[in-house]
Amino acid sequence: MAIIVDSDTRLVVQGLTGSEGRFHGLRNKGYGTNVVAGVTPGKGGQDVEGIPVFDTVADAVDKAGANASLIFVPARFAADAIYEAVDAGIATVICITEHVPVHEMLRAYTYFRPKGITMIGPNCPGVLSPGKANVGIIPGEIFSEGSVGLVSRSGTLTYQIGHELTQFGLGNSTIVGIGGDPVVGASFIDVIAKFEDDAETELIVMVGEIGGDEEEKAAAFISEHVKKPVLSYIAGFSAPPGKTMGHAGAIISGSSGTAQGKKEALEARGIEVGTTPTEVAQMVADRMK
Amino acid sequence: MDLYEYQGKELFRRVGIPVSDGRLAVSPEEARAAASSLGGPVVVKAQVLTGGRGKAGGVKLAEDPADAEQKARDILGLDIRGHIVRKLWIEKASDIAKEYYLSITFDRGEKKPLFMFTTQGGVEIEQVAEENPDALIRLHVDSSEGFQPWIARRLIYGGRVEDASEQKQIASIIEKLYKAFVDFDAMLCEINPLIVTPDGEVKALDSKFTVDDNALFRHPDVSEMRDTAAADPLEAFAREKGVTYVKLDGDVGICGNGAGLSMSTVDVVAHVGGKPANFCDLGGGGNAQGVVDALEVITRDPQVKSIFFNIFGGITRCDEVARGILEALERLDMSTYPIVVRLDGTNAQEGRKILADAGKPNIYPEATMLDGAKRAVELAR
Numbered sequence: 196m197a198i199i200v201d202s203d204t205r206l207v208v209q210g211l212t213g214s215e216g217r218f219h220g221l222r223n224k225g226y227g228t229n230v231v232a233g234v235t236p237g238k239g240g241q242d243v244e245g246i247p248v249f250d251t252v253a254d255a256v257d258k259a260g261a262n263a264s265l266i267f268v269p270a271r272f273a274a275d276a277i278y279e280a281v282d283a284g285i286a287t288v289i290c291i292t293e294h295v296p297v298h299e300m301l302r303a304y305t306y307f308r309p310k311g312i313t314m315i316g317p318n319c320p321g322v323l324s325p326g327k328a329n330v331g332i333i334p335g336e337i338f339s340e341g342s343v344g345l346v347s348r349s350g351t352l353t354y355q356i357g358h359e360l361t362q363f364g365l366g367n368s369t370i371v372g373i374g375g376d377p378v379v380g381a382s383f384i385d386v387i388a389k390f391e392d393d394a395e396t397e398l399i400v401m402v403g404e405i406g407g408d409e410e411e412k413a414a415a416f417i418s419e420h421v422k423k424p425v426l427s428y429i430a431g432f433s434a435p436p437g438k439t440m441g442h443a444g445a446i447i448s449g450s451s452g453t454a455q456g457k458k459e460a461l462e463a464r465g466i467e468v469g470t471t472p473t474e475v476a477q478m479v480a481d482r483m484k
Numbered sequence: 485m486d487l488y489e490y491q492g493k494e495l496f497r498r499v500g501i502p503v504s505d506g507r508l509a510v511s512p513e514e515a516r517a518a519a520s521s522l523g524g525p526v527v528v529k530a531q532v533l534t535g536g537r538g539k540a541g542g543v544k545l546a547e548d549p550a551d552a553e554q555k556a557r558d559i560l561g562l563d564i565r566g567h568i569v570r571k572l573w574i575e576k577a578s579d580i581a582k583e584y585y586l587s588i589t590f591d592r593g594e595k596k597p598l599f600m601f602t603t604q605g606g607v608e609i610e611q612v613a614e615e616n617p618d619a620l621i622r623l624h625v626d627s628s629e630g631f632q633p634w635i636a637r638r639l640i641y642g643g644r645v646e647d648a649s650e651q652k653q654i655a656s657i658i659e660k661l662y663k664a665f666v667d668f669d670a671m672l673c674e675i676n677p678l679i680v681t682p683d684g685e686v687k688a689l690d691s692k693f694t695v696d697d698n699a700l701f702r703h704p705d706v707s708e709m710r711d712t713a714a715a716d717p718l719e720a721f722a723r724e725k726g727v728t729y730v731k732l733d734g735d736v737g738i739c740g741n742g743a744g745l746s747m748s749t750v751d752v753v754a755h756v757g758g759k760p761a762n763f764c765d766l767g768g769g770g771n772a773q774g775v776v777d778a779l780e781v782i783t784r785d786p787q788v789k790s791i792f793f794n795i796f797g798g799i800t801r802c803d804e805v806a807r808g809i810l811e812a813l814e815r816l817d818m819s820t821y822p823i824v825v826r827l828d829g830t831n832a833q834e835g836r837k838i839l840a841d842a843g844k845p846n847i848y849p850e851a852t853m854l855d856g857a858k859r860a861v862e863l864a865r
Contacts (some may be wrong), residue, residue, distance in 0.1 A: 270698065296699035297590060298627075298669050303625045304595055320798070334798045334830055349744020354829060355853065356795045375743055377592050404744055407592045430747040433754045434763070438730045441743025441765040443698065446594075454751075471752050473854050 197324035197369045198389040198396075199287060199313055200228070200263060204328045207232040207252060207261035207285070209276045210270055211243050216267035218245070219291075219332050223265070226329040232259035244387040251359040252283040258468040265321070265330050273317055281307045281314075289330050290316035297443075297482070300378040307380070314380025318442070320350035320372035333370060341366020343479060344390035346383060347402035348375050348409075348442070352430060352472070356402060358380070359476030365483060368395040375404070375442025385415035391421050397422045398482055400475065401466075406445045406452045407430030411460040424482055427461050427468045428475045429454045485695050490573040491709045492673075492691030499664045501675075503655050506575035515556030518574035520549040525577040528764060532567040536546040545577060557811040559635035578689060583677035584643070585609055586658065587692075588625075590672070596624040597665060599658070602640040605677040619643070631662040644756045652680070653686040668706060669699030683797070718784055725777040727764060733865045734759025737782040737791040737821075739775075741766040741800045749794040752853060758812040758861030761788045766800065775808025792860035793825045794853055795835075802827040802835030810842050822863040824848045826856035 200206075206223065210216035211233025221244060224230040230246055230271050232255035239250035247259060255261040264280040265290065266273060273292040278290045288307075295317045301423055307314055315322055321331010326340040332350070338357050345360075345367055347353040353372055360367070371386050373379050390396045399421070404411040410429065432454040434440050436447040447453050458468045469475030487495070493503045507518035508531075519526045530542030537543050542564050546552035552574060562569045583606030591598040602620045604612050612620050621642035623635060628777040636655035645651050657678070665673050674692035681687070700707040712720050722729035728743070732750070736758045740746030746765040753760045764782055766774050782788060794803050809825065812818060823846055839847055848863070850856035 223764070271701065294668055294698040296702070297671065297696045298666060300698065301595060301597075302627045332799055337829065349742060350746075351740070351742030351796045351798060351800075354745030354798055355745055355748070358796065358828060371765050377590070378595055389557070402744070404747060412593070428748075430744050432749060432751045433732065433760055434750070435730070435732065436745065440730060440747050440763055441728050445743060445747065470755055471854060472748060473852070 196393050196395045197327055198386070198393050199315065199322045199324070199369060199371060200328040200330045201324050202229070202327045203383065204287070204330065205229050205260050205262045206330060207234055207255040207259065207264050209234045209252065209264055209266045209280065211235060211246065211248060212238050212241070213267060217243055219267065220265070223329050223331070224363065226335045228328040228330060231255070232261050252279045252285065256283045260412065264289065264331065266290040266292055270294040270296070274303045275305050277314070281310060281312055285312070287313045288315070289319070289321050290314070291319060291321060291331055292316070293318040295376065297377055300376065303381065304378055315371065316374040316379060318376045319374030319379065319457060320353065322369060322371050324369045325367055325416060331372070333372065337361065338370060339366035341368065342395055342397040343367050343483070344393065344396040344399045345370045346386040346390070346399070346404070347372050348404050348444070349402060349430065352402060356400065356428065356472045356475060359472050360479060363476055363480040365479060368393060368409045375444050376445040378409065383409050384416045387413060387417060387421060387425070391423055396423065398426070398479060400479060401425060401426060401427045403429045403457055404433050404442070405440065405447050405454050406442070408451065410457040413466040414461045414466055417466060425466050426478050426482070427466055428472060429457050429468060436444050485697055485700065485710060486533045487695065487709060488533065488571065488691040488711070489529065489691050490531060491705040492693030493688065495664055495668055495693060495706070496688055496691055499660045499667070501660045501664070502685070504576045504578055504687065504689070506573050509556060509572045509574050510570065512553045512556040512560065515572055515574050516553035517545060522574065522576050524570050526552055527575050527577050528552055529573045529575060530559050530562060530564060530569040531571040531573050531710045532564050532569055534565045534567050537564055542569060548760035569762060572805070578679060578687070579682050580679045582680040585612070585676045585678070586661065586678045587672065587674035587676070588661055589674070591624065593739065594624055596627065599623045599625065599635065599639055603641050603643050603645060609676065624663070630751045631659055633659070645683070649684050650680060650686060657686065657688070668703060669696045670694060671696055677858045718781065721784060722781045725781055727774070727778050728767065729781050730763040731785065732760050732762050735787050735789040736860050737761045737785070737788040738794070739764045739766060739778050739782060739791065740794045741796065745794065745796055749792065749853065749857070752857045753792065753861060756858045756861055758864060761785055771804050772808035772811055775805055776812045776815060779809070779818065783816065783818065785819065788821070790860045790863040791821050791823045792856055793823065794856055795827050795829070797827070797829030797831060801831045802829060803831040803838060806835035806838040809839065809847070810844070813844060818847060821848050822848060824850055824856050824860040824863065826850045826853055
């Protein structure tokens, strides 16, 4: 097992003929992901190195049996692409695109949330289940198969922690980048609940950062519903209030959203928080002995 | 992007929320002219992107044009919480019978817009929330439902507004504020205070307006309102270069790729006893030119003594970053800066080799993030 993507994933890439979509779509295919289709309006009938391209997601579902979508379209078309995938019956939607306007995501979220689909992103690196499927831009070669579930709001910081784990000989069941925007599809809680139910995952690492209260909510959820050990890392202890730190969602407003506040909320629920990525990896290694 | 009061009021005016007549002035003479064209007493208001203007002496009543000129002279150049006053909004003075508060913001936790209304206006809203929570009416809006008249009724009856004419005017303002919030892709629209004049007229006496940066492409007119002169000069320069940069107050310049790793690098430098000079994110696809731009921004800060590059290649290729560092050494005068470089991930071997082959005395390769941070901190001493 693994979560969200695995060997049953039949992927359609929305925006496959664009430069980013093509580069990463082919990389995902090279990793072993079953990429069954691409979608670019007006380019139906073409192909990208053998992957058939359709005009609509509905065609990709009907004719190629797609069950998951990876979105690489420009920001102003991203919400439309999400609605199209959901309305075509796709149950897993992963949106890499960054700079999607908040109001558009807010409306889309309100629309797809009650439908029970798994939406990851936007502004995220994607999902990788080592040895099974890679959907997005995570460099697959850094990670190996194993039993640590990793969920993060960041991309490169996840690679850093994955790399540190590899130094200890530890692999991952699935790595999920949920994205750095104020409104994203799946929350920490959604992903952690999936890890809790996943037979392959033995330990969960949650990588948070400043802004919002998702980490605090996850802490409460973990203490009530999660039996597997959870460790955490939070980025942004040195961040000044009122300044966006790269991610649209990474901002301390007033006294809320600070790294210290998150650390305290997690520790109050018995969840250990490492001070550096290296220390988190060490803590994971100690637990997995 | 935060708007000044006068810019927010311009957007209020466009959606039909009543505001007082006013003029912008950047000199005492302009303030005088503005006051005489408006006629009667005016309020001279500092335009700064921070709160607490009144307490800092940034808002003053002027009886006539000569007085307005004098008050403008007093206020221009004031430092209000680190913001220097360069613009004034000269507005017709209003008589105030009552002060209310109305705002709509984006509640991240609930993922819904949130209206807040209270008749206890004119003070800090946090204070009302703390001392008199029942007086603060909070109401979430379902984005798919949009604005419905019951929302205004809940706020008005909840806040115990009893006068029928006030009720009608406030209901209309609530609906228009929601329209402004959605139409301009706002993150926050706040009216504090929303006043009632002795004649019973309701209007917005102040405005706080924040627009989603990611939606500015849809609002070129709002985008043009950005005041580049008011930003930190280093951050403005970074914006011009397309570099994500936040100035901090230390001596170790930091450059990472990706927001999370860059933030974590700042933390790790502080953790090993250093003082980070900045947050700087090359972004996902950092190429050689991006590296040169980032170094140009980082070295403009005179406090910087050493620089730490912490790169984990994903889409970013480490050989590109290495080339960028060498290119920057050619093009900028960087011989006085020790540069600690840690490369991992995509094409890290190639990147390390490029740097080693160049044999530059001020480049210090390190194998891990932690060791790199320690070395950069030592070199800044």
